Structure formats: structure tokens, C-alpha cells
Amino acid sequence: MYSDCILGKEYFYEVIEKIAGRIEEKRDYLTELDAAIGDADHGFNLSIGFREVIKKMPEWKDKDLKGFFKSVGMTLLGKVGGASGPLYGSFFMKFGEPANGKDQVTFQELFEMFNQGVQAVEQRGKATVGEKTMVDALRPAINAFKEAMEQNLEAKQVMKAFVDAARQGAQSTIDMIATKGRAMRLGERSKGHLDPGATSATMMLEVFQECFPY
Amino acid sequence: MRRLLNDPYNVVEEMLEGFCRAHSNHVHLYEEDGRVVVSNLAPVKNKVGVIIGGGSGHEPLFLGYVGENFADAAVIGNINTSPSPEACYHAVKAVDAGRGCIYLYGNYAGDVMNFDMGAEMAAEEGIRVETVTVTDDVYSSKNIADRRGVAGDFFVFKAAAAKAAMGADLDEVVAAAKKANANTRSMGVALSAATHPATGKPMFELPEGDMEIGMGIHGEPGVRRGKLQNADKVVDEIMSFILPDLPFEAGDEVAVLVNSLGATPLMDLHICFRRVAQILDEKKIKIYSSLVGPFATTMDMCGMSITLMKLDDELKELLDYPCNAPYYVKK
Numbered sequence: 261m262y263s264d265c266i267l268g269k270e271y272f273y274e275v276i277e278k279i280a281g282r283i284e285e286k287r288d289y290l291t292e293l294d295a296a297i298g299d300a301d302h303g304f305n306l307s308i309g310f311r312e313v314i315k316k317m318p319e320w321k322d323k324d325l326k327g328f329f330k331s332v333g334m335t336l337l338g339k340v341g342g343a344s345g346p347l348y349g350s351f352f353m354k355f356g357e358p359a360n361g362k363d364q365v366t367f368q369e370l371f372e373m374f375n376q377g378v379q380a381v382e383q384r385g386k387a388t389v390g391e392k393t394m395v396d397a398l399r400p401a402i403n404a405f406k407e408a409m410e411q412n413l414e415a416k417q418v419m420k421a422f423v424d425a426a427r428q429g430a431q432s433t434i435d436m437i438a439t440k441g442r443a444m445r446l447g448e449r450s451k452g453h454l455d456p457g458a459t460s461a462t463m464m465l466e467v468f469q470e471c472f473p474y
Numbered sequence: 475m476r477r478l479l480n481d482p483y484n485v486v487e488e489m490l491e492g493f494c495r496a497h498s499n500h501v502h503l504y505e506e507d508g509r510v511v512v513s514n515l516a517p518v519k520n521k522v523g524v525i526i527g528g529g530s531g532h533e534p535l536f537l538g539y540v541g542e543n544f545a546d547a548a549v550i551g552n553i554n555t556s557p558s559p560e561a562c563y564h565a566v567k568a569v570d571a572g573r574g575c576i577y578l579y580g581n582y583a584g585d586v587m588n589f590d591m592g593a594e595m596a597a598e599e600g601i602r603v604e605t606v607t608v609t610d611d612v613y614s615s616k617n618i619a620d621r622r623g624v625a626g627d628f629f630v631f632k633a634a635a636a637k638a639a640m641g642a643d644l645d646e647v648v649a650a651a652k653k654a655n656a657n658t659r660s661m662g663v664a665l666s667a668a669t670h671p672a673t674g675k676p677m678f679e680l681p682e683g684d685m686e687i688g689m690g691i692h693g694e695p696g697v698r699r700g701k702l703q704n705a706d707k708v709v710d711e712i713m714s715f716i717l718p719d720l721p722f723e724a725g726d727e728v729a730v731l732v733n734s735l736g737a738t739p740l741m742d743l744h745i746c747f748r749r750v751a752q753i754l755d756e757k758k759i760k761i762y763s764s765l766v767g768p769f770a771t772t773m774d775m776c777g778m779s780i781t782l783m784k785l786d787d788e789l790k791e792l793l794d795y796p797c798n799a800p801y802y803v804k805k
Binding site: 299 | 482561584587614
């Protein structure tokens with residue numbers, strides 16, 4: 261049934277445009293989250309990166325999905341800096357790989373795209389669940405995606421389970437003590453705060469669900 | 475916000491334009507990459523390339539230390555944010571003279587990821603790049619390898635750059651940088667937060683009359699917050715952490731750096747330095763050389779840090795080696 265669920269370039273273009281808009285809207289909120297336990301730059305740096313993505317996007321319209329997401333990833337890598345640049349950069353570069361040579365993908369392939377993206381973040385950041393990072397949103401989300409497909413839920417329901425798990429995972433960072441990233445130097449004092457990376461990652465997954473055409 | 479800025483999205487580019495124009499006798503922007511500040515002398519024939527870098531907002535760190543017998547290039551990130559892998563790689567292309575390069579920067583997760591990716595890109599072209607991260611901030615972690623780099627960057631950069639200028643090979647430059655880092659300890663206090671150019675807001679909340687001990691140069695929250703105390707008490711507390719950490723002991727010789735985080739005046743810094751010197755005299759630790767001023771800042775943040783570096787003959791020679799950069803000259 262998932263092979264009938266086709267996602268074309270328009271879907272992915274809309275997602276990227278909306279993520280850029282969401283980052284712009286939530287820029288100061290993300291920066292405030294980061295001010296509590298990090299260095300107060302998360303929202304601003306993502307906004308620098310996604311502004312550049314939006315500016316360059318018209319040049320990428322002839323690329324296949326792999327080429328498109330490689331360009332998104334390279335742009336974030338070049339413009340964002342910090343830990344978020346390599347992490348989101350790696351996410352989008354790997355996200356496109358299963359769509360090599362394609363202008364559209366099936367729902368099953370979309371899963372594989374997220375799966376590779378999440379693995380890239382885990383490898384680059386050397387983080388696992390429970391360390392108060394974006395992995396705390398991304399890993400449970402991709403696990404929930406897989407489980408929901410194994411239960412043969414409708415694609416729309418799978419996307420809901422995916423995003424719900426990301427939200428829950430992000431919320432779970434409040435009680436965590438950071439052991440990765442800049443917040444790890446705070447020890448106990450990192451407790452009680454939402455992780456900015458898990459929050460921005462969840463925002464992005466939410467957009468994938470909102471734009472989902474089925 | 476009491477800052478003189480234009481579009482917050484252009485602060486780094488506008489600063490670099492001004493910096494390279496003002497100091498055009500020392501540096502220029504690399505043609506291939508607007509985030510790489512290069513010494514006019516680079517690549518220096520037969521010399522290991524010395525590349526420093528990190529986020530903007532800490533001036534004169536990093537770009538102020540690019541020049542003759544100091545760093546060959548500085549890679550510049552967004553505010554408080556490490557530079558991109560591509561810029562780190564471009565710095566290697568700009569300064570490599572065939573003997574390899576060393577990356578030197580403060581130990582932060584983002585910087586490590588980006589510089590490592592830059593080094594991987596250089597390795598693909600057969601250029602060897604080694605890395606030494608600075609870990610001088612005593613209060614940032616019990617585990618030395620996890621500590622962040624603050625004003626001690628200056629001493630480590632100076633020592634490694636001098637070693638390279640003397641004609642040492644890459645392994646020897648790495649060894650000198652590691653030795654300098656191993657003998658350097660810092661700790662700071664924050665009295666107010668820096669203003670973020672984009673949001674116009676303080677980067678963290680610190681009520682008037684409070685201070686935060688252990689604050690990093692990026693405005694990350696420190697480890698202890700309390701009522702602001704007088705200069706001597708603050709210095710006493712900071713020194714009580716720095717001295718036993720290495721430890722610094724009677725008979726040692728040290729270089730001292732009392733650093734402003736941006737807004738703290740030279741008057742206050744010298745009052746603090748006076749107390750540092752009293753404590754060192756009491757402990758029979760000899761001051762070999764002293765620096766007082768803004769060396770590693772966080773824009774308009776108010777606060778001060780103290781750095782001590784324990785010296786032997788080699789480190790003395792490296793610190794004393796002549797250099798000429800826009801924000802540090804040694805004759």
C-alpha cells in the first residue's frame with residue numbers, strides 16, 4: 261500500500277520553504293532556549309543557513325532529489341557553522357541519497373531517507389539517546405516510523421506517530437543532564453531545560469507532516 | 475541595545491572588511507573564501523602553517539593574532555559559532571607551504587566537528603593537518619579533555635606559532651602546542667552578558683549586582699552564581715581554583731594574563747592584576763611576564779579572566795620570540 265503513496269519534488273520544495281519560514285518565526289525562541297544551556301546562537305545560525313538555502317533554491321530545480329538535498333546540506337554546512345551546521349548538513353546530504361536519480365519517491369523510500377539522515381546525525385555527533393541532543397527527538401521518531409509501518413498503519417497515521425514520537429523525545433530532554441555538546445559542562449544545571457537541537461529537529465519533522473499530501 | 479551595527483546578518487562580513495582594510499599591512503581576505511583572514515607573508519617558505527579560528531565576537535581573538543611569526547591564517551565563524559568545514563579547508567590551501575599545517579582552537583563540540591571535516595578534506599589532497607585543542611578553563615570540567623578553551627588560547631597559539639617560525643617540523647609544533655596547553659590554566663567571572671546583535675537582547679540573564687563564576691567566553695552559563703564581590707575577593711576565589719589545579723607551586727615561574735571579557739576597563743583589570751601578583755608573591759611563584767588587557771572577549775560582556783602558564787626554558791623562549799600581528803607585537 262505504501263508504494264501507491266508517491267511524494268514528488270513539489271512536496272520536498274514546499275517542506276524546505278516551510279522549514280525556512282518556521283525557523284524565521286521561531287528564531288528568537290530557539291535562541292532563548294540555547295541561552296539557557298548553551299551559547300544563544302541556535303536560532304540565529306539556522307536562520308542564516310536557511311535564508312541562503314531559499315536564496316539558492318531556484319538554481320537547484322533541475323537537480324534530482326539526491327542532488328537537491330545535497331545542495332541543501334552543503335549550504336547548511338557552509339553557512340550555519342557550529343555543531344548545527346555539520347549535523348543538519350549531514351542530515352540533508354544523506355537524506356537525499358536513497359532518492360538518487362529520482363524526482364519522486366514512494367513512502368517506503370521516504371522512510372529510508374529519514375533513516376539515513378538520522379544515522380548520519382548520530383555518526384557525526386557521536387550521540388545516542390539520553391544525552392540531551394537532537395538525537396533524542398530523531399531516534400525515537402524514526403523508530404516509531406518503522407513500527408507504524410510494520411503495523412501497516414495508513415501513511416498519514418505513520419507520519420503522526422513519527423512526529424508524536426519526536427515531540428515526546430524532545431520533551432524528555434527537559435529532565436536530562438547533558439552529556440554531549442556545550443551544555444555538558446553544566447552538569448546538573450542543564451536539567452529543567454528543553455534542548456534547543458531536539459526542539460529545532462522536531463519543528464522540521466512537524467513540517468514534513470504538515471505538508472504531507474495524503 | 476547599545477551597539478553600533480548595521481544589518482545583523484552582515485556583522486561578520488562588515489567587520490572583516492573593516493579589519494582587513496585597517497590592517498592591510500598585515501592581513502587580507504583569502505580570494506577563495508571571505509571567512510579566511512590570511513597573513514600577507516603566507517605561505518611562508520619551509521614553515522609549518524599555523525591556522526587558528528573559531529566564532530566571531532571574541533576579537534581580538536582570532537584574527538588579531540594573524541601576522542609575522544604568529545598565525546598564518548584565522549578561520550572566522552558566525553557569532554559564537556565555529557567556522558564551516560570548507561573555510562577550515564580553504565585556510566589550509568591558503569597557507570600550506572609543503573610542511574603541513576596545525577589547527578589550533580578552543581575545545582568546543584562544534585569547532586571540533588568542523589575543523590575535523592576541514593582536515594579530512596585536506597587529507598584527501600595529501601596535505602597533513604594536525605590539531606591541538608585548547609582546554610585551559612579549569613571550572614568547565616573535572617576531566618581535562620572535556621574542558622573548553624578561553625583566554626589561554628593566546629599562550630598556546632603564541633608558543634606553537636613561535637615554534638613553527640623557528641623552522642620546527644609539524645610534530646615538533648604539535649608537541650610545543652600540547653606542552654603549552656598542558657601548562658596553562660584559566661578561570662573567569664562574568665558580571666553581565668554580551669548583547670546578541672540579531673536579537674538585541676542579553677545572551678543570558680544576570681541580574682545587576684550578581685556575578686557568575688566559571689563563565690565561558692561564549693556566555694555559556696557558569697557553574698556558580700552569587701552576589702558581586704570586590705575585586706580582591708573575586709581574584710582570591712578564582713586563584714583558589716587555578717593554583718591547585720595544575721598545581722602551580724613555590725619556585726615555579728609563570729606568565730600571567732589578566733583578560734577583559736570586553737567591557738571591563740583596564741583600571742579594574744590592573745586592580746585585579748595587583749591582587750594576582752600579591753598572591754603569587756606570597757606563594758613564592760615568580761612572574762616572568764605579564765599581559766593585561768582584552769585578549770579574548772565576548773563583545774560587550776562585562777567580566778574578567780585570569781590565565782597562568784607555567785614556564786620552562788623552552789616555553790619562555792617561545793613566548794619571547796619576536797612577532798608582529800595587528801593585536802600583538804613582541805620585539
